[in-house]
Amino acid sequence: MYRALYRQYRPETFHEVLGQDHIVRILKNQIASGSTSHAYLFCGTRGTGKTTTARLLAKGLNCLSDGERPCGECANCKAIKEGSFLDVIEIDAASNNGVDDVRELRESVKYPPSTGRMKVYIIDEVHMLSTEAFNALLKTLEEPPEYVTFILATTEAHKLPATVMSRCMRLDFKRVPEAVLISGMADICGRIGIDVSEDALRIIAANADGSVRDGLSILDQCISGRDRRVEAEDVLEFLGASGDGDFIELTDMVRKKRTEEAILFLNGILSDGKDVRQFMRDWINHYRNLLMVKFMRNPETVVNMSAENIERIRRQASVLDLEDINRGILELSSMADEARWSTQPRILLELAIVRLCMAAGEIRELTEVEFTEPVIPAPAGQNAPVQERVPAAPTAAEPAAPAKAAADTPAAAPARPKTAPESAGAFDCEDIWNKVFEDGEGEKGSIYIIRNSGQLTSIDENTFNVTANNEFTRDLVEKNRKLIEHLVGKHTGGHKTMKVSLAGNGKKEVPAEEIAAAASDILGIKVDVK
Ligand SMILES: Nc1ncnc2c1ncn2[C@@H]1O[C@H](COP(=O)(O)OP(=O)(O)OP(=O)(O)O)[C@@H](O)[C@H]1O
Numbered sequence: 001m002y003r004a005l006y007r008q009y010r011p012e013t014f015h016e017v018l019g020q021d022h023i024v025r026i027l028k029n030q031i032a033s034g035s036t037s038h039a040y041l042f043c044g045t046r047g048t049g050k051t052t053t054a055r056l057l058a059k060g061l062n063c064l065s066d067g068e069r070p071c072g073e074c075a076n077c078k079a080i081k082e083g084s085f086l087d088v089i090e091i092d093a094a095s096n097n098g099v100d101d102v103r104e105l106r107e108s109v110k111y112p113p114s115t116g117r118m119k120v121y122i123i124d125e126v127h128m129l130s131t132e133a134f135n136a137l138l139k140t141l142e143e144p145p146e147y148v149t150f151i152l153a154t155t156e157a158h159k160l161p162a163t164v165m166s167r168c169m170r171l172d173f174k175r176v177p178e179a180v181l182i183s184g185m186a187d188i189c190g191r192i193g194i195d196v197s198e199d200a201l202r203i204i205a206a207n208a209d210g211s212v213r214d215g216l217s218i219l220d221q222c223i224s225g226r227d228r229r230v231e232a233e234d235v236l237e238f239l240g241a242s243g244d245g246d247f248i249e250l251t252d253m254v255r256k257k258r259t260e261e262a263i264l265f266l267n268g269i270l271s272d273g274k275d276v277r278q279f280m281r282d283w284i285n286h287y288r289n290l291l292m293v294k295f296m297r298n299p300e301t302v303v304n305m306s307a308e309n310i311e312r313i314r315r316q317a318s319v320l321d322l323e324d325i326n327r328g329i330l331e332l333s334s335m336a337d338e339a340r341w342s343t344q345p346r347i348l349l350e351l352a353i354v355r356l357c358m359a360a361g362e363i364r365e366l367t368e369v370e371f372t373e374p375v376i377p378a379p380a381g382q383n384a385p386v387q388e389r390v391p392a393a394p395t396a397a398e399p400a401a402p403a404k405a406a407a408d409t410p411a412a413a414p415a416r417p418k419t420a421p422e423s424a425g426a427f428d429c430e431d432i433w434n435k436v437f438e439d440g441e442g443e444k445g446s447i448y449i450i451r452n453s454g455q456l457t458s459i460d461e462n463t464f465n466v467t468a469n470n471e472f473t474r475d476l477v478e479k480n481r482k483l484i485e486h487l488v489g490k491h492t493g494g495h496k497t498m499k500v501s502l503a504g505n506g507k508k509e510v511p512a513e514e515i516a517a518a519a520s521d522i523l524g525i526k527v528d529v530k
């Protein structure tokens, strides 16, 4: 029977564990010196070795070898591997989460090990226990018999009661660095005699996102059915074939608020046998790609895709607002999170689609329609003067917003603000800049970036100048033109046209890290830049 790679290659000794050196070191020492704790909490990202390490610790505690333990060879190590060792008890808290299950466990704790040295209870996904079950467990955790070790494992330590945490030695499993993943996978490929190019492994590792299980699972699917060397193109083809086109289409339906069409489309994909949870993760990844492509000059380095796919994503990113992407990531992540334990993940996904469709474009409408000022037609040849440095002394005849703004503006403009005009030149630029953002606060996340890395440098009768510290900010300023013009107008008594310039020589490159930090800031998610 065929077994998935990640089942086939579960480390049998500490030596084979990828990454997690900090944890391996501690456990090896404790086993060697007989100073293990009576309760452990293993937490961290999925697929990084929690269950694997729990079994290694169970083996180490019962291993018969005189050398390094676990040896992986002795009768006890083998029995534990097979799952036939009576004194290592694995409990899946996701399906045994009631107080009765814990009572049963407490009963069995009373009996000393039958064949081994230590009775080891591995409680996986421990955050799934009910409150009563936790309380029942607490008593046992407080004073377990000498011959018992508890290993609790979870991806969500924050859901555990403090009382439980405080009784365990906590070990945090980290995402495995790509380089470590690559060499680990290369090792496995060598053992099973399959030739996979370094580039192919690199792409797989990048897509595994720190999870060894995910890495092996992608590798598995890329090598299946191939008798020749696996190249980068094969991996890209596999990753692409798992539905990039579908995500582009679905995201587009959401953007256009076509709820029914989107639900039917999803129905079609799922009836092809695609896993709902995997689909959610892949869709989130699509939104991440949109984010990268929108904000990075060379997204190729972080988006592992063929140039063609990147181009398609770029086209979609250009019609989506940061808010749309932000919302997609947040909504889907929270659904994916809940779906892990739900028996009805599909309903959650459908609900997410409905919510995304309802929310699509709302903020855009607010800023683009509500804050529209009367549009003065731009003279020919003067369209979108965004890239140019503006002259120091603009004239009253300057065009208003660029022509694109006019084209985007379907609704009639509201009346101008009625504030009494102050005399030009008497304005305190800094003061007005601050007021603008106090007003704009809460409207859009990007506002914070503009406030911090842009300045209002001068205000004239019909125009005002904004200097952006970098190109990224300049683009944001430009995107929020109507809002900013409206707000500056409000505080200076009458509409003024904004001119945007770049600080310095105007050619300043924004470091990718700065963009990532800014994006992380407003999105509340981590954006990695290599
Ligand atoms: N650190 C690692 N080193 C080597 N292989 C690993 C590692 N982590 C995971 N694997 C591989 O992935 C498979 C699953 O790992 P494991 O069950 O230990 O993950 P986990 O952290 O318990 O995940 P989950 O949170 O989903 O329960 C293993 O069989 C092994 O092949």
Ligand SMILES: [Mg+2]
Pocket: 050, 051, 052, 124, 153
């Ligand atoms: Mg596990």
Ligand SMILES: [Zn+2]
Pocket: 062, 063, 064, 065, 070, 071, 072, 073, 074, 075, 076, 077, 078
């Ligand atoms: Zn052994």
